[in-house]
Amino acid sequence: MRFFRIITTLLSVYYAYMVEYRAELIFWVLSGSLPIILMGIWTQAASSGEFGLSSIDFARYFIAVFFVRQLNVVWVIWEFEKEVVEGKLSPKLLQPLDPGWHHLLSHTAERGARIPFIIGLVLLFFTLYPEAAWFPSLPNFLLALFVAILGFFLRFLIQYTFAMFSFWMERATAIEQFWFLLYLFLSGMVAPLEVFPDRVREIIMWTPFPYFIHFPAALLVGLPENVGRGLLVMFIWSAIIFVCNRWLWRRGLRHYSGMGA
Amino acid sequence: MFAVQAENLQKVYPVAIKEPGWQGTLRHFLRRTYTIIEAVKGVSFHIEPGEVVGFLGPNGAGKTTTLKMLTGLIHPSGGKVEVAGHIPYRRQEAFLHKITLVMGQKQQLIWDLPAADSLKINAAVYNIPEAESRRRIGELTEMLSLQGKLNQPVRKLSLGERMKAELMAALLHEPQVLFLDEPTLGLDVNAQVAVREFLREYNRRTGATILLTSHYMADITELCDRVIVIHQGQLIYDGNLDSLIERFAPYREVQVELAHPLSPDKINQPDFFRAYGEVESVNGQSVRFLVRRSQLTGAIGKIIADLDILDLTITDPPVEEIIGRVFQTGSSDFSPKVG
Numbered sequence: 121m122r123f124f125r126i127i128t129t130l131l132s133v134y135y136a137y138m139v140e141y142r143a144e145l146i147f148w149v150l151s152g153s154l155p156i157i158l159m160g161i162w163t164q165a166a167s168s169g170e171f172g173l174s175s176i177d178f179a180r181y182f183i184a185v186f187f188v189r190q191l192n193v194v195w196v197i198w199e200f201e202k203e204v205v206e207g208k209l210s211p212k213l214l215q216p217l218d219p220g221w222h223h224l225l226s227h228t229a230e231r232g233a234r235i236p237f238i239i240g241l242v243l244l245f246f247t248l249y250p251e252a253a254w255f256p257s258l259p260n261f262l263l264a265l266f267v268a269i270l271g272f273f274l275r276f277l278i279q280y281t282f283a284m285f286s287f288w289m290e291r292a293t294a295i296e297q298f299w300f301l302l303y304l305f306l307s308g309m310v311a312p313l314e315v316f317p318d319r320v321r322e323i324i325m326w327t328p329f330p331y332f333i334h335f336p337a338a339l340l341v342g343l344p345e346n347v348g349r350g351l352l353v354m355f356i357w358s359a360i361i362f363v364c365n366r367w368l369w370r371r372g373l374r375h376y377s378g379m380g381a
Numbered sequence: 382m383f384a385v386q387a388e389n390l391q392k393v394y395p396v397a398i399k400e401p402g403w404q405g406t407l408r409h410f411l412r413r414t415y416t417i418i419e420a421v422k423g424v425s426f427h428i429e430p431g432e433v434v435g436f437l438g439p440n441g442a443g444k445t446t447t448l449k450m451l452t453g454l455i456h457p458s459g460g461k462v463e464v465a466g467h468i469p470y471r472r473q474e475a476f477l478h479k480i481t482l483v484m485g486q487k488q489q490l491i492w493d494l495p496a497a498d499s500l501k502i503n504a505a506v507y508n509i510p511e512a513e514s515r516r517r518i519g520e521l522t523e524m525l526s527l528q529g530k531l532n533q534p535v536r537k538l539s540l541g542e543r544m545k546a547e548l549m550a551a552l553l554h555e556p557q558v559l560f561l562d563e564p565t566l567g568l569d570v571n572a573q574v575a576v577r578e579f580l581r582e583y584n585r586r587t588g589a590t591i592l593l594t595s596h597y598m599a600d601i602t603e604l605c606d607r608v609i610v611i612h613q614g615q616l617i618y619d620g621n622l623d624s625l626i627e628r629f630a631p632y633r634e635v636q637v638e639l640a641h642p643l644s645p646d647k648i649n650q651p652d653f654f655r656a657y658g659e660v661e662s663v664n665g666q667s668v669r670f671l672v673r674r675s676q677l678t679g680a681i682g683k684i685i686a687d688l689d690i691l692d693l694t695i696t697d698p699p700v701e702e703i704i705g706r707v708f709q710t711g712s713s714d715f716s717p718k719v720g
Binding site for chain 1: 394449452453454455456472474477478480481482484488489491493494498499501502503504505506507508
């Protein structure tokens with residue numbers, strides 16, 4: 121009961137907080153438009169017929185990528201690093217609630233504030249490019265949504281784990297910046313994994329990357345996916361990262377000096 | 382059981398050293414060297430439940446580091462610490478319910494939202510029932526005179542109002558032990574008085590233990606009977622504030638208003654006033670002496686008998702001055718050369 125009250129209170133307060141930034145939200149949503157740009161490149165390239173996917177398939181894939189990417193935007197490492205470096209973590213450490221909940225629920229609340237803008241942009245896209253419009257079946261849509269949410273949790277967990285290095289490093293965000301390079305290419309954001317060589321794709325599918333974007337986007341578009349394996353890999357990575365996260369958290373707290381606080 | 386107990390508490394940490402200039406930067410990049418800072422060197426004290434204790438020391442003395450260890454924010458390097466029956470750095474839920482730390486420079490309120498939203502979070506986190514949290518918010522609003530302010534964004538509040546709102550957020554769960562680090566920092570005189578009065582009233586109503594650091598001596602003199610003084614990480618005094626004054630300033634200040642201005646030859650005579658005490662200043666007809674308390678009666682008698690005076694006042698030297706001298710000497714062996 122107490123936990124439920126904490127969750128609902130944090131969600132409502134952080135939703136109010138995010139709504140304070142409603143003007144900025146439009147720009148944040150637009151800043152995630154890279155898939156739309158890449159869509160233009162790939163639909164042109166697809167006209168040569170070398171990739172096994174048609175121009176329409178690429179257009180749908182990238183609009184799905186745009187949608188999924190909007191759902192898994194994570195910035196916890198920037199906030200956490202600032203809290204540790206400036207000692208702002210201290211007030212949160214004094215409360216009987218793991219500070220991670222504040223971050224997780226502020227991200228979740230932000231999604232709520234962002235969704236109307238995402239829907240607006242997708243509808244605008246379909247109006248401008250009606251040939252690419254499609255309606256996924258309800259089970260596919262729900263499954264893709266479920267997987268996208270899981271993907272968000274996994275991405276959050278991984279970035280929050282990198283954030284733990286703030287206890288030892290001045291700029292843990294450097295790790296995330298390097299990781300983002302891998303994320304960009306291996307998650308299916310720059311190109312659908314269908315265009316990768318089979319052996320490479322098989323290896324990538326055992327890493328966490330495709331499950332952030334490619335997996336939910338492919339389910340949304342209706343590309344063939346091994347759902348069981350996908351969920352299993354996500355679960356295994358989540359478990360491994362969670363254990364690392366808690367271990368680093370406990371070690372990090374011993375290192376914390378509460379600078380400036 | 383003590384509310385706060387510290388035995389031989391220590392904290393050491395490494396700090397990277399960098400020489401200035403290009404060479405220093407290059408050396409710092411290739412081979413970083415560290416020096417060990419002993420921030421707290423074996424401090425021991427205990428505080429009874431309900432006590433209000435001033436925690437004094439110059440900048441860098443180790444006050445904030447000690448407070449961080451007492452609240453469990455950082456792990457001690459050595460020694461024992463127990464607060465409200467718990468080992469702080471274990472951060473057990475029961476412990477976190479019993480304490481609070483208010484830092485003048487750090488805030489827990491969400492900047493862009495009204496304080497009421499942050500209070501709502503605190504009520505949920507500390508599991509305070511809705512009705513009870515409304516009652517406490519009402520009571521604290523009245524005590525802190527924050528009526529009508531809780532629904533304004535925190536960033537729109539004045540510094541004093543913000544500090545009061547911070548206090549409110551920190552006290553909503555009615556902690557038994559309060560650690561206050563410069564709670565009146567940067568506040569104007571009225572706001573300082575309001576915060577002080579609130580703390581006194583809170584202590585009276587709830588019987589909470591308060592450990593308070595402040596650079597404003599009025600905070601200490603008005604709230605604390607007992608002070609703990611640390612200097613360079615070591616405890617140099619623990620006791621009654623009056624005894625501290627007695628011990629570190631065993632003299633009183635005597636100001637005499639003379640009926641006639643002194644002639645220049647008398648002013649320049651070094652021995653002229655020595656019979657009464659140490660001359661602090663001579664300004665026209667006004668002369669200030671420092672006189673040992675033990676010699677006060679004799680000195681006053683002599684002044685009245687020898688000099689033609691209009692007025693005479695006897696005061697204690699300002700507490701700021703006394704504490705400043707304690708910090709300067711850095712030990713409890715200070716003895717002014719007076720009389």
